[in-house]
Amino acid sequence: MTSVHTDTAPQVDAEDFRDILASTREFVRSVVVPREQEILDSDAIPDDIRQAAKDMGLFGYAIPQEWGGLGLDLTQDVELAMELGYTSLALRSMFGTNNGIAGQVLVGFGTDEQKAQWLERIASGEVVASFALTEPGAGSDPAGLRTKAVRDGDDWVINGEKRFITNAPLANLFVVFARTRPADENGTGIAVFLVPADTPGLQVGAKDRKMGQEGAWTADVAFTDVRVPASALVGGSEDVGYRAAMTSLARGRVHIAALSVGTAQRALDESVAYAATATQGGTAIGEFQLVQAMLADQQTGVMAGRAMVRDAARAWVDGTDRRIAPSATKLFCTEMVGKVADLAVQVHGGSGYMREVAVERIYRDVRLLRLYEGTSEIQRLIVGRGLVKQAQRGH
Ligand SMILES: Cc1cc2nc3c(=O)[nH]c(=O)nc-3n(C[C@H](O)[C@H](O)[C@H](O)COP(=O)(O)OP(=O)(O)OC[C@H]3O[C@@H](n4cnc5c(N)ncnc54)[C@H](O)[C@@H]3O)c2cc1C
Secondary structure, eight states: OBOOOOSOSOOSOHHHHHHHHHHHHHIIIIIIGGGHHHHHHHTSOOHHHHHHHHHTTGGGTTSOGGGTSOOOOHHHHHHHHHHHTTSOHHHHHHHHHHHTHHHHHHHHHOBHHHHHHHHHHHHHTSSOEEEEOOBTTBSSOGGGOOOEEEEETTEEEEEEEEEEEETGGGOSEEEEEEESSOOBTTBOOEEEEEEETTSTTEEEOOOOOOSSOTTOOEEEEEEEEEEEEGGGBGGGOTTSHHHHHHHHHHHHHHHHHHHHHHHHHHHHHHHHHHHHHOEETTEEGGGSHHHHHHHHHHHHHHHHHHHHHHHHHHHHHTTSOSSHHHHHHHHHHHHHHHHHHHHHHHHTGGGGGSTTSHHHHHHHHGGGGGTTTSOHHHHHHHHHHHHHHHHHHHO
Protein backbone atom coordinates (compact mmCIF):
# COMPACT_ATOMS: atom_id res chain seq x y z
CA MET A 1 0.00 0.00 0.00
CA THR A 2 1.32 3.45 -0.87
CA SER A 3 0.79 6.19 1.67
CA VAL A 4 1.63 9.59 0.24
CA HIS A 5 3.22 11.95 2.74
CA THR A 6 1.93 15.41 1.96
CA ASP A 7 4.46 17.49 3.87
CA THR A 8 1.76 19.71 5.30
CA ALA A 9 1.66 18.97 9.01
CA PRO A 10 4.52 20.54 10.99
CA GLN A 11 5.83 17.95 13.43
CA VAL A 12 8.17 20.26 15.33
CA ASP A 13 6.77 23.22 17.23
CA ALA A 14 8.35 26.66 17.04
CA GLU A 15 10.19 26.39 20.35
CA ASP A 16 11.78 23.01 19.62
CA PHE A 17 12.68 24.23 16.16
CA ARG A 18 14.43 27.29 17.59
CA ASP A 19 16.63 24.91 19.62
CA ILE A 20 17.40 22.72 16.59
CA LEU A 21 18.31 25.78 14.55
CA ALA A 22 20.47 27.27 17.30
CA SER A 23 22.41 24.06 17.85
CA THR A 24 22.92 23.61 14.10
CA ARG A 25 24.18 27.18 13.81
CA GLU A 26 26.57 26.61 16.70
CA PHE A 27 27.79 23.31 15.19
CA VAL A 28 28.35 24.87 11.76
CA ARG A 29 30.11 28.00 12.96
CA SER A 30 32.11 26.69 15.95
CA VAL A 31 32.91 23.14 14.85
CA VAL A 32 32.85 22.92 11.04
CA VAL A 33 33.98 26.39 9.89
CA PRO A 34 37.33 26.11 11.73
CA ARG A 35 37.94 22.77 9.96
CA GLU A 36 37.09 23.80 6.41
CA GLN A 37 40.71 23.64 5.34
CA GLU A 38 41.06 20.11 6.72
CA ILE A 39 37.95 19.04 4.77
CA LEU A 40 39.34 20.62 1.62
CA ASP A 41 42.83 19.12 1.98
CA SER A 42 41.65 15.62 2.88
CA ASP A 43 38.68 15.63 0.48
CA ALA A 44 36.66 14.06 3.28
CA ILE A 45 34.40 14.94 6.18
CA PRO A 46 36.26 13.96 9.37
CA ASP A 47 34.71 11.03 11.25
CA ASP A 48 34.00 13.05 14.38
CA ILE A 49 32.03 15.63 12.38
CA ARG A 50 30.08 12.84 10.65
CA GLN A 51 29.30 11.30 14.04
CA ALA A 52 28.27 14.65 15.52
CA ALA A 53 25.92 15.21 12.57
CA LYS A 54 24.38 11.78 13.19
CA ASP A 55 23.97 12.51 16.89
CA MET A 56 22.20 15.78 16.08
CA GLY A 57 19.73 13.99 13.81
CA LEU A 58 20.97 15.75 10.69
CA PHE A 59 20.82 12.61 8.55
CA GLY A 60 17.06 12.63 9.05
CA TYR A 61 15.93 16.22 9.62
CA ALA A 62 13.39 16.01 6.78
CA ILE A 63 12.26 12.44 7.51
CA PRO A 64 8.95 12.26 9.45
CA GLN A 65 9.19 11.49 13.15
CA GLU A 66 7.29 8.21 12.84
CA TRP A 67 10.31 6.96 10.89
CA GLY A 68 12.90 8.27 13.33
CA GLY A 69 13.59 11.66 11.70
CA LEU A 70 13.30 15.17 13.13
CA GLY A 71 10.22 15.76 10.96
CA LEU A 72 10.96 19.29 9.76
CA ASP A 73 8.61 20.62 7.12
CA LEU A 74 10.01 22.58 4.19
CA THR A 75 9.61 25.98 5.87
CA GLN A 76 11.87 24.68 8.64
CA ASP A 77 14.14 22.73 6.28
CA VAL A 78 15.06 25.95 4.45
CA GLU A 79 15.98 27.75 7.68
CA LEU A 80 18.31 24.84 8.51
CA ALA A 81 19.72 24.85 4.96
CA MET A 82 20.53 28.57 5.24
CA GLU A 83 22.67 27.66 8.29
CA LEU A 84 24.28 24.64 6.61
CA GLY A 85 25.19 26.70 3.56
CA TYR A 86 27.44 28.86 5.72
CA THR A 87 30.28 26.31 5.58
CA SER A 88 31.81 23.79 3.13
CA LEU A 89 28.91 22.51 1.06
CA ALA A 90 30.30 19.00 1.51
CA LEU A 91 28.84 19.00 5.03
CA ARG A 92 25.28 19.26 3.72
CA SER A 93 26.02 16.87 0.88
CA MET A 94 26.94 14.16 3.39
CA PHE A 95 23.31 13.90 4.54
CA GLY A 96 21.66 15.77 1.66
CA THR A 97 20.64 12.69 -0.31
CA ASN A 98 19.20 10.96 2.79
CA ASN A 99 16.94 13.90 3.60
CA GLY A 100 16.39 15.11 0.08
CA ILE A 101 16.29 13.60 -3.36
CA ALA A 102 16.68 9.94 -2.29
CA GLY A 103 14.90 10.00 1.09
CA GLN A 104 11.91 11.98 -0.19
CA VAL A 105 11.19 9.35 -2.87
CA LEU A 106 10.62 6.86 -0.06
CA VAL A 107 8.80 9.33 2.19
CA GLY A 108 6.43 10.40 -0.58
CA PHE A 109 5.99 7.26 -2.63
CA GLY A 110 7.26 4.18 -0.72
CA THR A 111 4.93 1.48 0.57
CA ASP A 112 4.61 1.20 4.34
CA GLU A 113 6.77 -1.93 4.16
CA GLN A 114 9.49 -0.10 2.23
CA LYS A 115 9.41 2.79 4.68
CA ALA A 116 9.64 0.39 7.61
CA GLN A 117 12.56 -1.40 6.00
CA TRP A 118 14.67 1.67 5.21
CA LEU A 119 13.60 5.02 6.62
CA GLU A 120 14.69 4.65 10.24
CA ARG A 121 18.17 3.61 9.18
CA ILE A 122 18.31 6.45 6.66
CA ALA A 123 17.22 8.94 9.33
CA SER A 124 19.86 7.71 11.80
CA GLY A 125 22.63 7.80 9.19
CA GLU A 126 23.24 4.06 9.48
CA VAL A 127 22.25 3.87 5.82
CA VAL A 128 23.44 6.37 3.20
CA ALA A 129 20.97 6.59 0.32
CA SER A 130 21.85 7.83 -3.18
CA PHE A 131 19.52 9.05 -5.92
CA ALA A 132 20.48 7.49 -9.25
CA LEU A 133 18.67 9.20 -12.10
CA THR A 134 21.27 10.83 -14.39
CA GLU A 135 22.87 8.86 -17.23
CA PRO A 136 25.16 9.73 -20.11
CA GLY A 137 22.77 11.47 -22.51
CA ALA A 138 19.96 11.73 -19.94
CA GLY A 139 20.62 14.55 -17.48
CA SER A 140 18.45 17.55 -18.25
CA ASP A 141 16.03 15.19 -19.99
CA PRO A 142 15.67 12.24 -17.61
CA ALA A 143 12.62 11.01 -19.53
CA GLY A 144 15.17 9.80 -22.09
CA LEU A 145 16.93 7.46 -19.66
CA ARG A 146 17.94 4.05 -20.99
CA THR A 147 18.56 1.94 -17.88
CA LYS A 148 16.14 -0.97 -18.20
CA ALA A 149 14.32 -3.11 -15.65
CA VAL A 150 12.85 -6.32 -17.03
CA ARG A 151 10.42 -8.55 -15.16
CA ASP A 152 11.69 -12.10 -14.62
CA GLY A 153 9.30 -14.21 -12.57
CA ASP A 154 8.84 -12.36 -9.27
CA ASP A 155 12.06 -10.40 -9.74
CA TRP A 156 13.24 -7.40 -11.72
CA VAL A 157 16.56 -7.46 -13.57
CA ILE A 158 18.24 -4.07 -14.04
CA ASN A 159 20.85 -3.16 -16.65
CA GLY A 160 22.28 0.29 -17.32
CA GLU A 161 24.68 3.03 -16.35
CA LYS A 162 24.29 6.08 -14.11
CA ARG A 163 26.71 8.96 -13.68
CA PHE A 164 27.60 11.78 -11.28
CA ILE A 165 25.75 10.04 -8.43
CA THR A 166 26.25 11.92 -5.15
CA ASN A 167 27.43 9.76 -2.23
CA ALA A 168 27.68 6.68 -4.47
CA PRO A 169 31.08 5.65 -3.02
CA LEU A 170 29.52 5.64 0.48
CA ALA A 171 25.99 4.52 -0.32
CA ASN A 172 24.31 1.48 1.17
CA LEU A 173 21.14 1.99 -0.84
CA PHE A 174 20.54 3.26 -4.37
CA VAL A 175 17.20 4.73 -5.41
CA VAL A 176 17.42 3.75 -9.07
CA PHE A 177 15.26 5.01 -11.92
CA ALA A 178 14.81 2.54 -14.76
CA ARG A 179 12.57 2.05 -17.75
CA THR A 180 10.15 -0.87 -17.59
CA ARG A 181 8.52 -0.08 -20.96
CA PRO A 182 8.90 2.46 -23.76
CA ALA A 183 7.24 5.83 -23.18
CA ASP A 184 3.67 5.86 -24.51
CA GLU A 185 0.51 7.92 -24.18
CA ASN A 186 0.10 6.54 -20.63
CA GLY A 187 3.39 7.90 -19.38
CA THR A 188 7.17 7.83 -19.47
CA GLY A 189 7.50 4.12 -18.59
CA ILE A 190 9.94 4.95 -15.79
CA ALA A 191 9.83 3.10 -12.48
CA VAL A 192 12.03 3.46 -9.39
CA PHE A 193 13.69 0.65 -7.45
CA LEU A 194 15.42 0.29 -4.09
CA VAL A 195 18.72 -1.46 -4.73
CA PRO A 196 21.08 -2.27 -1.84
CA ALA A 197 24.67 -1.39 -2.74
CA ASP A 198 25.89 -4.94 -2.15
CA THR A 199 23.54 -6.47 -4.73
CA PRO A 200 25.57 -8.62 -7.16
CA GLY A 201 26.15 -6.86 -10.49
CA LEU A 202 26.09 -3.33 -9.02
CA GLN A 203 29.43 -1.62 -9.44
CA VAL A 204 30.40 1.84 -8.19
CA GLY A 205 33.12 3.54 -10.27
CA ALA A 206 36.09 5.55 -9.08
CA LYS A 207 35.39 8.76 -7.20
CA ASP A 208 35.00 11.66 -9.69
CA ARG A 209 37.58 14.47 -9.59
CA LYS A 210 35.49 17.64 -9.33
CA MET A 211 35.96 21.41 -9.54
CA GLY A 212 34.91 22.00 -5.94
CA GLN A 213 32.90 20.76 -2.95
CA GLU A 214 35.88 18.74 -1.75
CA GLY A 215 34.67 16.17 0.77
CA ALA A 216 31.51 15.47 -1.25
CA TRP A 217 31.89 12.47 -3.50
CA THR A 218 30.23 11.40 -6.74
CA ALA A 219 30.79 8.39 -9.00
CA ASP A 220 29.34 6.38 -11.87
CA VAL A 221 27.22 3.38 -10.97
CA ALA A 222 26.89 0.44 -13.37
CA PHE A 223 24.16 -2.20 -13.24
CA THR A 224 24.83 -5.55 -14.92
CA ASP A 225 22.00 -8.06 -14.53
CA VAL A 226 21.20 -6.69 -11.09
CA ARG A 227 18.36 -8.78 -9.71
CA VAL A 228 15.97 -7.35 -7.10
CA PRO A 229 12.69 -8.76 -5.74
CA ALA A 230 9.26 -7.32 -6.61
CA SER A 231 9.24 -5.66 -3.18
CA ALA A 232 12.04 -3.32 -4.40
CA LEU A 233 9.67 -1.53 -6.80
CA VAL A 234 8.87 1.78 -5.07
CA GLY A 235 5.18 2.19 -4.34
CA GLY A 236 4.57 -1.27 -5.83
CA SER A 237 3.79 0.44 -9.13
CA GLU A 238 5.70 0.83 -12.38
CA ASP A 239 4.12 4.24 -12.92
CA VAL A 240 5.47 5.97 -9.83
CA GLY A 241 9.05 6.61 -10.96
CA TYR A 242 8.92 9.75 -13.05
CA ARG A 243 6.44 11.52 -10.75
CA ALA A 244 8.55 10.57 -7.72
CA ALA A 245 11.69 11.97 -9.36
CA MET A 246 10.00 15.23 -10.38
CA THR A 247 8.35 15.75 -6.97
CA SER A 248 11.55 15.00 -5.08
CA LEU A 249 13.57 17.30 -7.34
CA ALA A 250 11.04 20.15 -7.10
CA ARG A 251 11.14 20.03 -3.31
CA GLY A 252 14.92 19.79 -3.45
CA ARG A 253 15.10 22.95 -5.53
CA VAL A 254 13.73 25.06 -2.69
CA HIS A 255 16.31 23.47 -0.40
CA ILE A 256 19.18 24.14 -2.83
CA ALA A 257 18.01 27.75 -3.11
CA ALA A 258 18.17 28.06 0.69
CA LEU A 259 21.63 26.55 0.73
CA SER A 260 22.65 29.18 -1.84
CA VAL A 261 21.40 31.95 0.43
CA GLY A 262 23.44 30.55 3.33
CA THR A 263 26.60 30.47 1.23
CA ALA A 264 25.93 33.94 -0.13
CA GLN A 265 25.64 35.21 3.44
CA ARG A 266 29.03 33.67 4.25
CA ALA A 267 30.62 35.21 1.13
CA LEU A 268 29.14 38.57 2.15
CA ASP A 269 30.40 38.28 5.75
CA GLU A 270 33.88 37.38 4.52
CA SER A 271 33.79 40.35 2.13
CA VAL A 272 32.64 42.85 4.75
CA ALA A 273 35.24 41.66 7.26
CA TYR A 274 37.99 41.93 4.65
CA ALA A 275 36.85 45.33 3.36
CA ALA A 276 36.72 46.74 6.88
CA THR A 277 40.31 45.76 7.68
CA ALA A 278 42.44 45.40 4.52
CA THR A 279 44.08 48.65 3.46
CA GLN A 280 45.47 50.31 0.36
CA GLY A 281 47.64 53.38 0.83
CA GLY A 282 46.63 53.38 4.46
CA THR A 283 42.89 53.51 3.68
CA ALA A 284 40.59 50.57 4.47
CA ILE A 285 39.33 49.32 1.09
CA GLY A 286 35.81 49.39 2.54
CA GLU A 287 36.06 53.19 2.51
CA PHE A 288 36.15 53.12 -1.30
CA GLN A 289 32.66 53.60 -2.67
CA LEU A 290 33.18 51.13 -5.52
CA VAL A 291 33.96 48.46 -2.92
CA GLN A 292 30.91 49.52 -0.92
CA ALA A 293 28.84 49.09 -4.09
CA MET A 294 29.99 45.48 -4.34
CA LEU A 295 29.00 44.85 -0.73
CA ALA A 296 25.64 46.50 -1.36
CA ASP A 297 24.95 44.25 -4.35
CA GLN A 298 25.89 41.20 -2.29
CA GLN A 299 23.64 42.25 0.59
CA THR A 300 20.74 42.93 -1.77
CA GLY A 301 21.10 39.50 -3.36
CA VAL A 302 21.13 37.76 0.01
CA MET A 303 18.04 39.59 1.23
CA ALA A 304 16.08 39.00 -1.97
CA GLY A 305 17.07 35.31 -1.99
CA ARG A 306 16.11 34.80 1.63
CA ALA A 307 12.67 36.34 1.10
CA MET A 308 12.08 34.26 -2.01
CA VAL A 309 13.13 31.02 -0.31
CA ARG A 310 10.78 31.59 2.62
CA ASP A 311 7.94 32.41 0.24
CA ALA A 312 8.53 29.33 -1.91
CA ALA A 313 8.79 27.03 1.12
CA ARG A 314 5.48 28.36 2.44
CA ALA A 315 3.84 27.84 -0.96
CA TRP A 316 5.17 24.28 -1.05
CA VAL A 317 3.88 23.44 2.41
CA ASP A 318 0.41 24.90 1.85
CA GLY A 319 0.28 23.31 -1.59
CA THR A 320 -0.35 26.52 -3.56
CA ASP A 321 2.73 26.22 -5.78
CA ARG A 322 4.93 23.16 -6.12
CA ARG A 323 6.20 23.85 -9.59
CA ILE A 324 6.86 27.45 -10.62
CA ALA A 325 8.04 28.78 -7.26
CA PRO A 326 10.65 26.03 -6.65
CA SER A 327 12.16 26.54 -10.11
CA ALA A 328 12.04 30.35 -10.04
CA THR A 329 13.61 30.33 -6.57
CA LYS A 330 16.37 27.88 -7.49
CA LEU A 331 17.09 29.88 -10.64
CA PHE A 332 17.34 33.20 -8.82
CA CYS A 333 19.22 32.02 -5.73
CA THR A 334 21.81 29.84 -7.47
CA GLU A 335 22.57 32.58 -10.00
CA MET A 336 22.60 35.11 -7.15
CA VAL A 337 25.16 33.15 -5.11
CA GLY A 338 27.31 32.80 -8.23
CA LYS A 339 27.40 36.60 -8.55
CA VAL A 340 27.89 37.13 -4.82
CA ALA A 341 30.80 34.67 -4.75
CA ASP A 342 32.35 36.35 -7.79
CA LEU A 343 32.07 39.75 -6.09
CA ALA A 344 33.58 38.26 -2.92
CA VAL A 345 36.69 37.24 -4.87
CA GLN A 346 36.78 40.75 -6.38
CA VAL A 347 36.56 42.44 -2.98
CA HIS A 348 39.50 40.31 -1.81
CA GLY A 349 41.65 41.30 -4.79
CA GLY A 350 44.55 38.92 -5.46
CA SER A 351 44.02 37.25 -2.08
CA GLY A 352 40.64 36.05 -3.32
CA TYR A 353 42.37 33.90 -5.92
CA MET A 354 44.50 32.11 -3.34
CA ARG A 355 43.78 28.68 -1.91
CA GLU A 356 43.18 28.76 1.84
CA VAL A 357 41.02 31.89 1.51
CA ALA A 358 37.38 30.98 2.13
CA VAL A 359 35.95 32.91 -0.83
CA GLU A 360 38.14 30.99 -3.28
CA ARG A 361 36.54 27.73 -2.08
CA ILE A 362 33.08 29.28 -2.09
CA TYR A 363 33.55 30.47 -5.68
CA ARG A 364 34.20 26.88 -6.78
CA ASP A 365 31.69 25.21 -4.42
CA VAL A 366 28.70 27.21 -5.62
CA ARG A 367 29.29 26.63 -9.34
CA LEU A 368 27.61 23.25 -8.98
CA LEU A 369 24.38 24.74 -7.65
CA ARG A 370 23.47 26.09 -11.13
CA LEU A 371 23.99 22.65 -12.66
CA TYR A 372 22.46 19.89 -10.57
CA GLU A 373 18.83 19.26 -9.66
CA GLY A 374 18.08 21.01 -12.96
CA THR A 375 20.30 23.57 -14.70
CA SER A 376 19.31 27.24 -14.83
CA GLU A 377 18.12 26.70 -18.41
CA ILE A 378 15.81 23.89 -17.27
CA GLN A 379 14.42 26.07 -14.45
CA ARG A 380 13.65 28.80 -16.99
CA LEU A 381 11.86 26.26 -19.18
CA ILE A 382 9.77 25.00 -16.25
CA VAL A 383 8.80 28.53 -15.18
CA GLY A 384 8.05 29.77 -18.68
CA ARG A 385 6.13 26.69 -19.73
CA GLY A 386 4.22 26.67 -16.43
CA LEU A 387 3.10 30.26 -16.84
CA VAL A 388 1.87 29.71 -20.40
CA LYS A 389 0.01 26.54 -19.40
CA GLN A 390 -1.64 28.34 -16.50
CA ALA A 391 -2.80 31.10 -18.85
CA GLN A 392 -4.11 28.58 -21.36
CA ARG A 393 -6.03 26.73 -18.67
CA GLY A 394 -7.55 30.04 -17.61
CA HIS A 395 -9.01 30.62 -21.09
C1 LIG B 1 28.68 17.04 -8.57
C2 LIG B 1 27.41 16.53 -9.18
C3 LIG B 1 26.53 15.80 -8.40
C4 LIG B 1 25.40 15.22 -8.98
N1 LIG B 1 24.59 14.41 -8.22
C5 LIG B 1 23.60 13.71 -8.84
C6 LIG B 1 22.86 12.71 -8.11
O1 LIG B 1 23.07 12.48 -6.91
N2 LIG B 1 21.93 12.00 -8.79
C7 LIG B 1 21.65 12.21 -10.10
O2 LIG B 1 20.80 11.51 -10.64
N3 LIG B 1 22.31 13.17 -10.81
C8 LIG B 1 23.28 13.91 -10.21
N4 LIG B 1 23.98 14.85 -10.91
C9 LIG B 1 23.65 15.08 -12.32
C10 LIG B 1 23.06 16.45 -12.60
O3 LIG B 1 21.75 16.53 -12.13
C11 LIG B 1 23.16 16.68 -14.13
O4 LIG B 1 24.54 16.81 -14.43
C12 LIG B 1 22.40 17.91 -14.59
O5 LIG B 1 21.01 17.70 -14.48
C13 LIG B 1 22.72 18.30 -16.04
O6 LIG B 1 22.64 17.20 -16.89
P1 LIG B 1 23.85 16.84 -17.86
O7 LIG B 1 25.09 16.81 -17.06
O8 LIG B 1 23.49 15.62 -18.62
O9 LIG B 1 23.97 18.08 -18.83
P2 LIG B 1 23.09 18.38 -20.14
O10 LIG B 1 21.67 18.08 -19.87
O11 LIG B 1 23.73 17.73 -21.32
O12 LIG B 1 23.26 19.96 -20.25
C14 LIG B 1 24.28 20.60 -21.01
C15 LIG B 1 23.79 22.02 -21.33
O13 LIG B 1 22.64 21.96 -22.20
C16 LIG B 1 21.57 22.67 -21.64
N5 LIG B 1 20.33 22.01 -21.99
C17 LIG B 1 20.04 20.69 -21.92
N6 LIG B 1 18.78 20.47 -22.34
C18 LIG B 1 18.27 21.66 -22.70
C19 LIG B 1 17.01 22.10 -23.24
N7 LIG B 1 16.01 21.25 -23.47
N8 LIG B 1 16.85 23.41 -23.49
C20 LIG B 1 17.85 24.29 -23.24
N9 LIG B 1 19.05 23.95 -22.74
C21 LIG B 1 19.26 22.65 -22.49
C22 LIG B 1 21.83 22.61 -20.12
O14 LIG B 1 21.13 23.62 -19.43
C23 LIG B 1 23.32 22.77 -20.07
O15 LIG B 1 23.66 24.14 -20.19
C24 LIG B 1 25.10 15.47 -10.35
C25 LIG B 1 25.98 16.25 -11.11
C26 LIG B 1 27.12 16.76 -10.56
C27 LIG B 1 28.05 17.55 -11.45
